[in-house]
Amino acid sequence: MDKTEFDLIKSYFAPLTSKYPEAYGLSNDAALITEEPSRSTVVTMDTLVEGIHFFSTDPAEDIARKSLRVNLSDLAAMGAKPKGYTLSISYHSSVSSDWVEAFTKGLATDQEIFGCHLIGGDTVSTPGPLTIALTCFGSVPRNKCLHRTTGIEGDDIWVSGTIGDSAAGLKLLKKEIKAESSNDEAFLIDRYRIPHPRTSLGIALLERDICQTALDVSDGLLADINHVAEGSNLQARIFSSNIPLSKAFRDTFQTAPDEGIQLAATGGDDYEILFTAHPNKIHQIIELSEELSIPISRIGTLTQGKNTLLLDKNNKEIPVIKSGWKHF
Structure with missing residues (x-):
């Protein structure tokens, strides 16, 4: 990697928060989530590991979009409207800043499609495979969501x-x-x-x-x-x-x-x-x-x-x- 952690954040990740002011451009230790009195927050998380959930040869943009979309699919299954997400990436030594740039372009594309914005996260190095953990936040009408265990005979x-x-x-x-x-x-x-x-x-x-x-x-x-x-x-x-x-x-x-x-x-x-x-x-x-x-x-x-x-x-x-x- 030819950039420091803070260079990566400033160059590639901070711009993804531009439409979510309570992320403060990733300049603070955490972000805010404004609560809506008539709605409940839905939270889901998925981790994708190189060699298990995607190939090392897959385009960085596609890996980014898959990482976000599998979480959005969990929100959809609950009937939730997407709002924001946090992202933690564990990089290995062969990941370049060009890869990170392409990765964040993929995220930017899907943020526009789904109206869901980066609000925080973490970047670390690892001797193991590239690992991407994404937590997504959405909302549903207060105390109302779709469930897995409420099927009825004859449905x-x-x-x-x-x-x-x-x-x-x-x-x-x-x-x-x-x-x-x-x-x-x-x-x-x-x-x-x-x-x-x-x-x-x-x-x-x-x-x-x-x-x-x-x-x-x-x-x-x-x-x-x-x-x-x-x-x-x-x-x-x-x-x-x-x-x-x-x-x-x-x-x-x-x-x-x-x-x-x-x-x-x-x-x-x-x-x-x-x-x-x-x-x-x-x-x-x-x-x-x-x-x-x-x-x-x-x-x-x-x-x-x-x-x-x-x-x-x-x-x-x-x-x-x-x-x-x-x-x-």
Whole structure:
């Protein structure tokens, strides 16, 4: 690194606080967060480690955007409006100031998109891998948010966007599969590197009382819906033919559709919103999908029973070896 800690802060990070005056340009030891009397603060944190959550060869801008977006996805799953974030980065010796400049450009881009600003953080050196820890703050109406464990028997299970693209993108980067075309490859790798948090959807689901149960798909579709099933003492039944797949994903697995559906159901890193709602909400959900231009698909139902089942078109269970990512 050819700049000191304070040079990095002044040159690259302080400008990211310009639209958040209570950060005081990172000149103090901490920032202020003004409380709103009618709203509650939501806090979430994610840590990304080089070699586990991203490749050392990934563009710095993409690493920055992913670091912020996975946190914004957690806020979206709570129905929260983003507000600010703190950032702690542990650099190793090969990280240059040019890398930091590109990294902060990625953050600046997404700050404008999502209306969320840097308010503080820390920079340190490490002999280990590059590590990025980001804490994000948002807000919801006072004492109201979306939960993981409030599913009701008979609820429909819905998911936004398409599933499996990120997992396929990771396999492409690891040279484990080949895409049908260069466009498909670029699309799937982009979905791995830069998630699309469904902020507007999460806020609308909460504020319009469309549902009370939601989470984002990070560890895998089946693993994450199982959190809802277990927490609600119900069984989740997922219809494999209803899982939404992108054209790029379908093309990539056209000769191995069973392998594709297994990957989509268990791969993770989709950062789409998975939620349950009473069947009488279907028209509101369809209207919301059209209004926000976000595809939303009904993929299953909550019933009496235990665990999560993946079902084929004949309603027979599809065996799944591993339901999703395990951190340990």
